[in-house]
Amino acid sequence: MPTPGATRARCLLAIPGVALAAGPGNAAVRAPHPLPPGCAGSSSCNRRLTLSCAHPRPPVHCARSEEHTGCVNTLSWNESGSLLISGSDDCRVCVWDCGGGGTPTLRRAVKTGHRRNIFSALFLPGTADQQVVTCALDRTVQHVDLMTGESTRLATCTQFCSKLALVPGCAHAFLSAGVDGRASLFDLREGQRTRRIAVDLNDVGGCTGLAFDPTSGGYHFALGCDDPITRVYDLRAVRFDRPDASRVLHQYVPRQCASAHRLKPIPSPAPYPHLPHTLTCPTHEPQGPTRRPTP
Numbered sequence: 001m002p003t004p005g006a007t008r009a010r011c012l013l014a015i016p017g018v019a020l021a022a023g024p025g026n027a028a029v030r031a032p033h034p035l036p037p038g039c040a041g042s043s044s045c046n047r048r049l050t051l052s053c054a055h056p057r058p059p060v061h062c063a064r065s066e067e068h069t070g071c072v073n074t075l076s077w078n079e080s081g082s083l084l085i086s087g088s089d090d091c092r093v094c095v096w097d098c099g100g101g102g103t104p105t106l107r108r109a110v111k112t113g114h115r116r117n118i119f120s121a122l123f124l125p126g127t128a129d130q131q132v133v134t135c136a137l138d139r140t141v142q143h144v145d146l147m148t149g150e151s152t153r154l155a156t157c158t159q160f161c162s163k164l165a166l167v168p169g170c171a172h173a174f175l176s177a178g179v180d181g182r183a184s185l186f187d188l189r190e191g192q193r194t195r196r197i198a199v200d201l202n203d204v205g206g207c208t209g210l211a212f213d214p215t216s217g218g219y220h221f222a223l224g225c226d227d228p229i230t231r232v233y234d235l236r237a238v239r240f241d242r243p244d245a246s247r248v249l250h251q252y253v254p255r256q257c258a259s260a261h262r263l264k265p266i267p268s269p270a271p272y273p274h275l276p277h278t279l280t281c282p283t284h285e286p287q288g289p290t291r292r293p294t295p
Contacts, residue, residue, distance in 0.1 A: 067094050067106055070117070078123045083107070085132055087118035093132060095146060112136075112144050113151030120164040124188070126171040133174060133186075135161035141176055141195075143188065154186060155195045163210040167235070168218035175221060179206035182243065183223055185235070199233055200243035201225050209282045220249065222282040229253045230282045 070089025077084060082099035091114045096104040112118065116137035124131045124143075135141045139160045143152040159180040167173040172188045181202035187194045201207060205226025213220040219235045232250040239246045 067109060068092065073118060074120045076120075076122050078129045079125055083123070083129055085121050085123060087121035087134060087136075089117040091115065091118060091136070093118065093121050093134060093144065093146075095129070108146055110144060110146055110149050113142050113153065114138050114140060116160075119160070119162050122164050122166055122174065124171065125166065133164055133188075135164055135176060141186065154188075154193065155184070157182070157184075159206070162206075162208060165210045165212055165221065168212050168214060170218060175210060175212075177207035177210035177223060179208075181206055181225070183207055183210065183221075183233075185240075196240045197243040198235070198238040198240060199223060199246045201231075202244070208280050211282045224280060224282045227253075 068086065068088035068090050072086050072088050074087040075084055082097070084096045084098055084104065086094045086096065088094075091112055093110050093112060094106060095108045095110075097107045098104045112134055114134065114136035118134055118136045121132050121134045123129050124133060130146050132144050132146060133141065133154070134144055137160045139157045141154045141157070141161055141164070143154055144150070145152075155176075157176075157178050157180060159178055161176040161178045163177040165175050165177075167175065167185075174186050174188075175198070176184045176186065178184065181200060181204065182197050183199040183201075185196050185198050187196075199207075201223065207223055207225055209222075209224025211222050212218065213222070213232070220232055221235060222230050222232045224230060230252045231248045232252075233246060234249050237247060237249070
């Protein structure tokens, strides 16, 4: 938690066509051409956006804005690519207007119901960018109304969640990845606000990363854990009755992180330090999997 009089942390925000960066010491560099509205999440947008830390060259056209009083841990776009939301150790979320082509301007700063560092914040589709979901170090997942400032606690987990991801094509559902090793599905439909555990990897370690495959129709998602293995699941095939038995659709590991004998299926329960690396950020190519040509 920030202390009174603490130095205001730098929040480096991207305007369309400018790279994203969060926290002190980062650099943002303008992409070759500005991006048109409505391209957020598209393959062309993803190719032009980078998350850069300690960029080796002096930054050019850097868009720098300051508002938070703690480290900025998360940045995400709205659907049109005109707004960014940031979440910080100061327990606030800030909405930045990035559609003017200049320095991002603060549209709104909202004190959430969280009591510890915010790690993930996402705009909810179909809400005119007035509602977001957040998770934080206080172990809660919350639904925040940006207009009223009201926060609704959706769940209190056994350990904190580090990442949220919207189910593609679904305006009322999202997944959370928790340090307790559980990936949970939330449903925000009126009268059905539920949380169901979809995957339980507690025997392996905490879930450290989460990403949906944009080419799978909103069904396949990848989980990073306290090992270098990326596990891919099908949302249609998870076992809500026995999340520890949810079947892995695919699993991958970089060869430089594991020797050949470690590529074999991991026994369950697995010893926690069985692999020396932790996967922190799985992601998908927007065009889908690439295949090597057959000789």
